[in-house]
Amino acid sequence: QSALTQPASVSGSPGQSITISCTGTSSDVGGYNYVSWYQQLPGKAPKLMIYGVSYRPSGVSNRFSGSKSGNTASLTISGLQAEDEADYYCNSYTSSYTYVFGTGTKVTVL
Amino acid sequence: QLQLAESGGGVVQPGRSLRLSCAASGFTFSSHPMHWVRQAPGKGLDWVAVASSDGSKADYADSVKGRFAISRDNSKSTLYLQMNGLRADDTAVYYCAREGYVPGITWGFFEYWGQGSLVTVSS
Numbered sequence: 001q002s003a004l005t006q007p008a009s010v011s012g013s014p015g016q017s018i019t020i021s022c023t024g025t026s027s028d029v030g031g032y033n034y035v036s037w038y039q040q041l042p043g044k045a046p047k048l049m050i051y052g053v054s055y056r057p058s059g060v061s062n063r064f065s066g067s068k069s070g071n072t073a074s075l076t077i078s079g080l081q082a083e084d085e086a087d088y089y090c091n092s093y094t095s096s097y098t099y100v101f102g103t104g105t106k107v108t109v110l
Numbered sequence: 111q112l113q114l115a116e117s118g119g120g121v122v123q124p125g126r127s128l129r130l131s132c133a134a135s136g137f138t139f140s141s142h143p144m145h146w147v148r149q150a151p152g153k154g155l156d157w158v159a160v161a162s163s164d165g166s167k168a169d170y171a172d173s174v175k176g177r178f179a180i181s182r183d184n185s186k187s188t189l190y191l192q193m194n195g196l197r198a199d200d201t202a203v204y205y206c207a208r209e210g211y212v213p214g215i216t217w218g219f220f221e222y223w224g225q226g227s228l229v230t231v232s233s
């Protein structure tokens with residue numbers, strides 16, 4: 001199972017919006033609405049940010065939103081803040097009854 | 111409060127075995143599938159395995175199939191990962207994670223994570 005494809009890095013200025021893409025196939029992202037997103041700060045465990053493509057856990061800022069079109073899922077961070085600087089990973093369930101992560105995206109706040 | 115605490119990591123020679131444990135507390139352990147996810151130094155997240163809530167079913171990443179075995183003891187609220195035939199590329203921080211589900215809506219996401227246990231495979 002190949003990793004889902006994410007851009008290596010995305011950057012933006014405070015207050016701007018950025019979008020991170022996550023491209024898979026019809027056997028994972030495109031075939032199921034079981035896409036989730038995780039934020040990882042340096043030296044820390046990942047934190048769930050979005051599940052079920054677009055649901056946000058309680059306690060996660062509404063500046064984070066998720067969507068999906070075909071084989072590509074997206075995470076949008078609006079009103080970018082310095083505290084959003086981190087690595088972000090997508091994940092999807094697959095037709096092989098397994099899960100696959102994305103390659104990861106480093107978000108930099110300029 | 112909810113806690114997941116991994117243990118059992120360390121330095122092991124190639125070809126040898128190691129067993130990781132993940133002690134859970136603060137929730138009904140037997141109600142949730144549980145996962146292992148690993149992260150090699152400086153690399154991305156890599157899904158390893160999942161155990162169903164009752165432990166009757168398990169699935170694995172191709173990279174560990176036949177070498178690793180996930181299991182759980184619901185009476186002890188503990189998840190295990192038996193790792194055999196370890197290789198240098200198994201070197202990673204291993205996280206246990208609780209799968210989340212919303213009845214009738216969705217499932218299959220990693221809702222809570224432990225702090226991880228480092229496994230280093232080296233001669």
